[in-house]
Amino acid sequence: MRDGRGHFEDRYGEEFFAHLHSRWQESTEIFNASQTELSRLTTAAIAESLDLSGVKTFADIGGGRGFTLAELLEANPHLHGTLVDLPAAVAHPDPRLRPGGALAARSSVVAGDCLREIPVEADVYQIARLVVDVSGQRQSWVTRRDLDREHRTIAYRQLENAPMIEFMGGEWRALPLDENRTQLVITHDFAARPTDAVPSREEANRLLRAAVDRNSHADLDAVRKEAERRAQSVGAPA
Ligand SMILES: C[S@@+](CC[C@H](N)C(=O)[O-])C[C@H]1O[C@@H](n2cnc3c(N)ncnc32)[C@H](O)[C@@H]1O
Structure with missing residues (x-):
């Protein structure tokens, strides 16, 4: 029966990532590493479809350990980037984003919950593969958001669809x-x-x-x- 509620919450009494990070720490490590491996497969396509030439600041929301952000920063030497993810994901970021890393001067790493607040201001926001339960089905996607302060608009477009x-x-x-x-x-x-x-x-x-x-x-x-x-x-x- 579809009632719009998530199966995971029904079974475990809390949201998937809250449960993963607090109760299944070993699985958290495996999950985060697997997401980095997935990013290795898809980042080239994302970098190709994202024209960031006119963009100064970029935020990857739910960006995991920051592999995609680091690759985008390497491909766009003018760009500054911020990685935002839950504390357990950003605890061990991509070595290029860490203090002293090759991209440290053009990046920051912020622990935050994007469902409560986006703790960063940027020209472009990418929301990549947050896992969401849509009417009982697991869905995930990649979205680009462009902020136009002058015209007070935010345009969004899914780059990789659910x-x-x-x-x-x-x-x-x-x-x-x-x-x-x-x-x-x-x-x-x-x-x-x-x-x-x-x-x-x-x-x-x-x-x-x-x-x-x-x-x-x-x-x-x-x-x-x-x-x-x-x-x-x-x-x-x-
Ligand atoms: C499917 S993974 C994708 C990771 C990354 N975007 C990538 O492509 O490798 C989903 C990510 O969203 C993060 N996430 C889930 N809920 C979040 C929230 N409320 N705020 C910030 N990040 C969140 C998870 O920690 C995880 O790193």
Whole structure:
């Protein structure tokens, strides 16, 4: 039965990465090393499809130990990069990103939980293969986000799609209403792809539309709460 909840949480009572890092430390090491090996296979394709020539700062969110970030920094000598991942993943970063490493001067490594806060400001954010449960199915993908401060927009595009997704992209647009209020508009452009688990295109589209709708509301709500929290902390009207 699909109820939108994750199977892992039902069984173990907490989110996958929280459980992995706190209860299965040996498996954490194997998992992190396996992700670096996977990155070795896919980073060349990511580097090829990412034109970073006009970009000064780049953040890899959920970037594991930073293999992909280190390769992108080597391929783009003008670029500064930040690796953000949970503490257990960034405890042993790629040697090139460590103090004294070949890329240390152009990189920083930050432990953080991107579901609570993105603890870095950058021109481009890459969110690569976070593992998410979509209606009971494990999905993961690679997304690029471009921040345009002048026009108050963030464009996003999936570079490597989840199995259920044909293509996915869109834009966040902040429209100032008056001195104290901003309207945030998200638009998505996407199509679902049938899979073995969901062979009907119609059903795949229905599931994806429902997930996008649910996530958009959750995202907008999270931004609203954070904006109100910050407004309160500086004493501005919410
Ligand atoms: C499938 S791995 C991909 C690692 C890396 N992007 C790569 O391609 O090698 C998912 C990564 O997301 C990280 N992650 C999971 N939840 C996170 C969160 N809430 N905040 C930051 N990173 C998270 C995990 O620690 C893990 O390194």
